[in-house]
Amino acid sequence: MANVTAAMVKELREKTAAGMMDCKNALNETGGDIEAAVDWLRKKGLAKAAKKAGRTAAEGLVALSAEGQKGVAVEVNSETDFVARNPEFQEMASAIAGVALGVGDDVATIEAAAYPGGGTVAEKIQATIATIGENMTLRRAALQAVSNGVVGSYVHGQVAPGLGKIAVLVALESEGKAEPLLALGKQIAMHVAATNPQGLDAASIDPAIVARERDVLAAKAREGGKPENVVEKIVESGVKTFYKEATLLEQVFVMDPDGKKTVAQAVKAAEAEVGAPIKVTGFVRLALGEGVEKDETDFAAEVAAAAGQG
Structure with a gap:
């Protein structure tokens, strides 16, 4: 079993908004792999969202x-x-x-x-x-x-x-x-x-990302007890929704006053x-800083160490 730390649980919670124990269980089930744990939570219907953007710290x-x-x-x-x-x-x-x-x-x-x-x-x-x-x-x-x-x-x-x-x-x-x-x-x-x-559009999305999305959608549907013929329909519908959310041309235009036009x-x-x-x-x-993490500093621990207590 992987050594699941509090920092790992915190990172997974920030990515998925899932509960603390759900995050800990997901990390245990996936050997501490954060991205695999995100998928595990999504398949269980426990993740509100898989936030793709890296933490911006630079x-x-x-x-x-x-x-x-x-x-x-x-x-x-x-x-x-x-x-x-x-x-x-x-x-x-x-x-x-x-x-x-x-x-x-x-x-x-x-x-x-x-x-x-x-x-x-x-x-x-x-x-x-x-x-x-x-x-x-x-x-x-x-x-x-x-x-x-x-x-x-x-x-x-x-x-x-x-x-x-x-x-x-x-x-x-x-x-x-x-x-x-x-x-x-x-x-x-x-x-x-x-x-x-x-x-920009569906053709410009990495096929690996789409395949991962399909896998998550199918696993989640099967987890809910759906038969295979229904699973296929759910996956196709889910992929269409994914494209509407992920591709520029299919997104609802935020500048449209009526909020209807793509x-x-x-x-x-x-x-x-x-x-x-x-x-x-x-x-x-x-x-700025997308995909770059800056080491987090525990100021209290630094002070304690400097005083010979750490």
């Missing part, structure tokens, strides 16, 4: 730079939020996004590129580390571009123009008018910031104003 900023048919977002990390509020750090993050707009979203290429004012981006980061006295990294970058149309953008939690906690880019292919296209792109970008879709329907409706067909070809969403 500090710093996401910076966005968009111009016409191209846009890029970068994540620049620091050790503390205090440094993220430093004007020098903010200026650097913004400048790095501007560099990335010209050279693309490969981190190594960005770091090797010329930084405005002299040297390379990597050298500027090292110089800023020396000046401020805190470690910093260019963690990742993502780009969207179209041959005809616009790239809409939005920054959530903005602390300065183009700098914040979440950056979103949405690519719209169209030969229509740029101004209403940009307005639509920003609205869809705001939607993406709020809903964090897993993909994103795809809102895009279609906008074609009259734009004066041409519109196709959403892609999107990116960078959330």
Whole structure:
């Protein structure tokens, strides 16, 4: 039997909102595997939701730079939020996004590129580390571009123009008018910031994720005593619901005042104003610290250890 710790139970509760004992039992049943325990709880109908997003613990900023048919977002990390509020750090993050707009979203290429004012981006980061006295990294970058149309953008939690906690880019292919296209792109970008879709449409979702969803739905139906012919129908219905919740184009558009249109329907409706067909070809969403965990510090234990009691 796995050594199930309180921290593991806490993490599973945060992911599923299930009860403490249910979480402990799930971890015991799955040998301490968190993701397998999530599925175990879902199959038993004990998990309210399987939260996919990683815990966001890293500090710093996401910076966005968009111009016409191209846009890029970068994540620049620091050790503390205090440094993220430093004007020098903010200026650097913004400048790095501007560099990335010209050279693309490969981190190594960005770091090797010329930084405005002299040297390379990597050298500027090292110089800023020396000046401020805190470690910093260019963690990742993502780009969207179209041959005809616009790239809409939005920054959530903005602390300065183009700098914040979440950056979103949405690519719209169209030969229509740029101004209403940009307005639509920003609205869809705001939607993406709020809903964090897993993909653009059903075809863009990882088949392994869909297979896992099918397995959970089938196991849960069988657990409820449903016959196999009914299980199959429940699974198909559940997968359709999953796509509506997980894919951008099938989600209900949060900007629709009536709360009825999907994103795809809102895009279609906008074609009259734009004066041409519109196709959403892609999107990116960078959330600060996504997928990175920072070690949690037990301050009381640190004090006790320093006093020779730990």
